[in-house]
Amino acid sequence: MTALYAVTAGLLFGAGLYGVLARPGLIQRLLALNVMASSIFLYLVVLAAGDGSAAADPVPQAMVLTGIVVAVSVTAFALGLVRWFRSETGAASLESDALRRDDD
């Protein structure tokens, strides 16, 4: 059963990485980063559970909790930056035509 969760975590990480690299929109890329983070948290929870025979290992759980705090803060920061970016440049992606004019 835990193998299924671990494989799911791997697939989600791959999907998130693909999203960050391939999607144009900044919000989409941020969501993809969140998918990557969640997949790592899922994997850590699987690690904590072990084979289910003993009590759960608290260290990976502590990492998940800290990781969630970091992920929330970073996402809030990045969303703020995206809003600022949009109000300054009128663009919502790094490939936007609105940026081309200022490149030179």
Added chain:
Amino acid sequence: MIEPSLTPAWALPALVFVPMLGALVLWLLPRWQPLQRWLPAVLGLVLLPLMWPLGHAVAVDGAVTLALGGHRAPLGIEWYVDGLAVLLLGLNQTVAAAVGGYLWGAWPHAAQRHSPGFGVCWLLLWGALNALAMSADLFNIYVLLEIVSLGGVVLVVGRGAGAFAAAMRYLLFALTGSLIYLLGVALAYADAGTLSLRLLADAGLGAPAVTALTLGLMFKAALWPLHGWLPAAHAAAPTAASAVLSALVVKAAAYLLLRLWSDVFSGSWTPALLQALAVIGMTGVLFGSVQALRQVHLKRVIAYSTVAQLGYVLLLPALAGALAWQGVALHLLSHGLAKAAMFLAAGNVIIAIRDDRLDNLAGLDRVLSGNLFIFAAAGMSLAGMPPAAGFVAKWWLVRAAVDAGQWWWAIAVAASGLLAAGYVIRVLRAALASPDSFAEAPRHRARDLSPAMVAAPALLAAAAVALGLGAAWLGPLALAGSTWSLAP
């Protein structure tokens, strides 16, 4: 393992908490102008002298381990300060003091005055960089890397859409790198059941963990081929931010790679893998240097030079030995000092003539000779000319390559020094060219520069050159407490 004596026990926490508390104070009092101006400079001058007793303690007694709050690994988080960490801390404090002085000097000129947000983020970043140099816990390093990334991104955001786009791209790359690193942390914990670098070294890690940790840090260190975000971000950032980002921020990630490869991963490598790493590193050196030779903007030349100079780090595992270790350590130090000096001097040029196209620099030697001289002196250290520290570092690397029987790396190091000389001299040629574009319509405004803005890069460049003379003393310090296996 040696218990910290009195000096490190309070000096180490001070290096992290003083800048971070300073950031809090700046954030709480954004309107208190003298504080905003003075605090970064004063903190820089306060923390720099701490490096002397700390360096002395590590050189005499060996590496220092500090268990925070008295909790030892595996439960607690430990700080580990060996000779290499002392050198990186020394670089951090020196550049921080110079940048603090530069910001102080730029304050009277409204256009160059830093915002409260800039000051807060710089101090946070500085504290986190000091903690990164010491931390011996994989997950603690992840949290610190995130603080460094966010602080660094804010510093890039200046004026103009170009800087915004560069900052956004930097953010996305940095966060992707962090998460790949975090995956590596999880995989390492699955392999070894601990996060302490000290305990991990004995446990041994599988290939997936090693790959993820290395790849994540390569994103952060902008090592070729993951350097895509660096040139735009470092070129678009304000002057002081460029100096900090290029001299310290990428350096911290490169340092972590050294830490992990020299110790934690030492059981996981094969000769072919080590040569592959060295090939990646030296390809980066070559690629960055050639790109630097092709740029038309002054700050982009310097930014691509950073991509090039970081590549040497990946040479170390292949050369494996005390001399290579000393060479890379001195290279990190001399590059940091020289690069900060170059970015500050280049920033002064841009402030004075409002232009950074190489074509428009002709005659610069007449109007801004001091800044041009600083740029040239720092550039000569990068290119490896004696007696600068860059020369000693390259000399040690060449000798280490020959000693290890890998003569091809000796040739590569020597050739890359020539390329570095090439892109530095290309800038000088543009500045010394005739006709003098400043002769007819004086378009420079050197009065926008205060003495402190020139003194800061001058001291950094002087340090980069002078350290070459102190190499006999720095070499043994770099080895103090090193866990590097001295037999290749």
